[in-house]
Amino acid sequence: MEGMAESGFWSLLLETGPVIKVVFAVLLAMSLASWSLIFLKWHELRKAQAQAREDRSAFEAASRLDQAMTSTRTRPDQGVSRRVAETGMDELRRLADLDLDPAVKGRIILESVRHTLQDEAQAQADRLHGSLALLATVGNVAPLLGLFGTVWGIMNSFSSITGGADIVTGVAPGLAEALSTTALGLIVAIPAVLAYNAFLKRLGDIEGELARLSSAFMNRVKEEFSSILTCAPREN
Secondary structure, X not given: OHHHHHHHHHHHHHHOOHHHHHHHHHHHHHHXXXXXXXXXXXXXHHHHHHHHHHHHHHHHHOOOHHHHHHHHOOOOOOOHHHHHHHHHHHHHHHHHOOOOOHHHHHHHHHHXXXXXXXXXXXXXXXXXXXXXXXHHHHHHHHHHHHHHHHHHHHHHHHHOOOOOOOHHHHHHHHHHHHHHHXXXXXXXXXXXXXXXXXXXXXXXXXXXXXXXXXXXXXXXXXXXXXXXXXXXOOOO
């Protein structure tokens, strides 16, 4: 039964016109691209979320900023949370070396480091968001492309009807083409939409972890504020 169904599908595909064949080819290419991205993105976001959670916990548990930074450097790879922390630390070192009036130096350091952390966290979130546009495109375009195949198949069905011909026999092949393209369009679109929404939820969790890491970073800075005014943070 399964072999007959597969044979019928391929026979139907081979018997379709060039326009429907192009629709099928585009939909299959979109499906392959979206599934490849789904697997890659799932691994990337799962890893980024786990690292961000670990780094945020390390900053909250550490008693000093240099200890927290050391804990983020224990992994060989550089995750999004580590990039945020490293960028904030670089800005802190740069400002601590400036010869400024101590009365205003502390306020400048706090404001600048806070904005640097926020900007880098946003930049990392935007980078993770980037490739999701493909899933959104597939989710929106695939059903429309399937609908186009449906309309084209129906048009061919009615155009093939001649006087005295059996209407059912004349319309059936075109309707089969129409239904197959509609079904394939939905099969391609539904996983892309579901994955897109799931990834948006996970990205929101990652952004929350980065925001909490930034707050923990600033808390460490405030606790060591007096030493930062007189010397740069120690190298690890």
